[in-house]
Amino acid sequence: MLADALQQSGLQPFHLPMGIRLNEALRHKSPCIRCETCDGFPCLVNAKSDAHIMCVNPALEHSNVTLVTNAKVTKLETDASGRTVTRVIAERNGQTETFSGDIVVVSASAINSSVLLLKSVNEKHPEGLANSSGVVGRHYMAHHNTAFIALSGVPNETVFQKTLGINDFYLSNNEWGYPMGHIQMLGKSTHDLLKAEVGAPAPRFTYDWIAKHAIDFWLTSEDLPHPDNRVTLNRDGEITLDYKVTNGEAHKQLVQKLKDVLHKIHCNDKVCYCNNHIFPDKLFLDRAIPLAGVAHQCGTVRFGNDPQTSALDINCKAHDLDNLYVVDASFFVSSGAVNPSLTIMANALRVGDHRCPVLTHGRPRAMARRTNTARSMKSRLRKLSLRRDWCSKAKFMTWVASCTRMFQDSRDVTGSRL
Numbered sequence: 001m002l003a004d005a006l007q008q009s010g011l012q013p014f015h016l017p018m019g020i021r022l023n024e025a026l027r028h029k030s031p032c033i034r035c036e037t038c039d040g041f042p043c044l045v046n047a048k049s050d051a052h053i054m055c056v057n058p059a060l061e062h063s064n065v066t067l068v069t070n071a072k073v074t075k076l077e078t079d080a081s082g083r084t085v086t087r088v089i090a091e092r093n094g095q096t097e098t099f100s101g102d103i104v105v106v107s108a109s110a111i112n113s114s115v116l117l118l119k120s121v122n123e124k125h126p127e128g129l130a131n132s133s134g135v136v137g138r139h140y141m142a143h144h145n146t147a148f149i150a151l152s153g154v155p156n157e158t159v160f161q162k163t164l165g166i167n168d169f170y171l172s173n174n175e176w177g178y179p180m181g182h183i184q185m186l187g188k189s190t191h192d193l194l195k196a197e198v199g200a201p202a203p204r205f206t207y208d209w210i211a212k213h214a215i216d217f218w219l220t221s222e223d224l225p226h227p228d229n230r231v232t233l234n235r236d237g238e239i240t241l242d243y244k245v246t247n248g249e250a251h252k253q254l255v256q257k258l259k260d261v262l263h264k265i266h267c268n269d270k271v272c273y274c275n276n277h278i279f280p281d282k283l284f285l286d287r288a289i290p291l292a293g294v295a296h297q298c299g300t301v302r303f304g305n306d307p308q309t310s311a312l313d314i315n316c317k318a319h320d321l322d323n324l325y326v327v328d329a330s331f332f333v334s335s336g337a338v339n340p341s342l343t344i345m346a347n348a349l350r351v352g353d354h355r356c357p358v359l360t361h362g363r364p365r366a367m368a369r370r371t372n373t374a375r376s377m378k379s380r381l382r383k384l385s386l387r388r389d390w391c392s393k394a395k396f397m398t399w400v401a402s403c404t405r406m407f408q409d410s411r412d413v414t415g416s417r418l
């Protein structure tokens with residue numbers, strides 16, 4: 001198999017941690033049916049461990065939780081002092097509605113959270129809410145990503161392909177003195193996906209053949225924070241994204257590295273679909289994800305200790321306000337080179353614990369005492385249905401290293417330890 005071949009070439013491929021509710025031992029009890037359209041698609045049988053399944057639905061079981069749908073928040077208003085958000089203005093079904101609460105948590109992701117703050121200008125906050133530092137909207141990051149297809153000489157019959165990761169080039173090494181990034185498998189290409197992506201007319205059998213022989217990879221390199229990579233609003237209030245590539249050479253090296261590795265590998269397993277030479281024709285297609293690919297957006301409302309250089313304090317509360325939190329991908333000060341969701345989730349749990357005594361008027365104090373240690377994060381991630389065997393120590397430590405790095409970067413930015 002590909003994993004064996006990669007191992008034989010000296011790499012250490014590992015199983016990706018996946019948030020899907022698959023019971024391999026008792027398949028008849030498994031919510032996940034291992035279908036062909038997992039990656040990038042909603043799950044039609046509710047088997048993904050996503051926010052909807054793991055958090056929103058269980059929360060709605062409580063009588064004191066209300067979910068308001070179809071509402072677009074357009075502005076946050078403050079009291080005369082500018083320290084407290086008093087009204088949340090939303091458009092809903094063509095009407096304006098207002099909401100209020102002791103605590104307001106913005107969680108619209110990096111672009112829309114910064115946009116909401118920038119739109120919420122008032123006398124006390126002329127540059128936008130929580131923006132006395134001027135950093136709101138700045139340091140936009142979204143990873144350098146490439147979708148990479150290697151065309152195998154024989155058909156690839158894999159149904160569920162997003163299972164392997166390679167971190168051998170994550171840190172600097174002797175070959176190239178800088179980190180290159182992370183490689184993982186991607187959901188399997190299909191005729192329709194390829195056609196939509198390429199957009200060019202071609203005979204059906206062309207896309208069919210490519211889809212059948214494709215082995216798909218996703219390559220991620222770190223996007224470095226730059227103040228001029230920025231979300232702003234133009235005169236008409238439309239969102240503008242200014243962006244210059246920050247770490248392009250690392251990503252180029254990573255793409256080349258994967259090509260080199262795949263050129264070399266052989267598979268001696270006679271039952272393996274890939275025969276003796278996995279990629280006999282050395283056919284590779286790679287496409288860098290363009291600016292519009294904002295899936296991994298982060299960094300526009302950064303946290304830190306210093307109100308001069310960050311919008312949020314280390315608990316993700318706005319430095320400039322007493323009751324406003326921003327809890328989503330925008331708090332990142334660096335992006336690492338792995339998928340962002342686990343870090344976003346871990347931080348949300350951490351901030352939730354910090355707010356717990358206030359939100360619950362002091363009842364579950366034991367929860368508030370829980371610390372932000374690797375152990376508690378690990379156990380909570382398990383509760384989020386990450387399968388135990390996929391959450392092995394090595395993989396978990398990779399994730400912890402990425403979190404630790406981010407916290408260290410924050411310390412570097414702010415000049416003091418978090």
Ligand SMILES: Cc1cc2nc3c(=O)[nH]c(=O)nc-3n(C[C@H](O)[C@H](O)[C@H](O)COP(=O)(O)OP(=O)(O)OC[C@H]3O[C@@H](n4cnc5c(N)ncnc54)[C@H](O)[C@@H]3O)c2cc1C
Nearest residue numbers: 040071072073107108109110112295328329339340341342
């Ligand atoms: C196709 C795709 C595949 C991905 N695959 C992976 C993966 O495999 N692993 C991984 O780790 N990450 C993956 N990601 C990235 C991951 O989904 C994001 O990093 C993560 O969801 C960001 O979380 P968030 O809380 O910042 O924002 P989101 O999850 O985007 O939540 C923001 C919410 O705010 C709402 N909103 C926005 N503006 C407003 C407003 N003005 N008023 C009211 N509501 C508003 C949005 O509708 C949305 O529900 C993928 C992303 C995409 C698009």
Ligand code: SF4
Nearest residue numbers: 032033034035038043
């Ligand atoms: S979409 Fe993913 S989680 Fe849902 S059944 Fe298919 S493979 Fe399983």
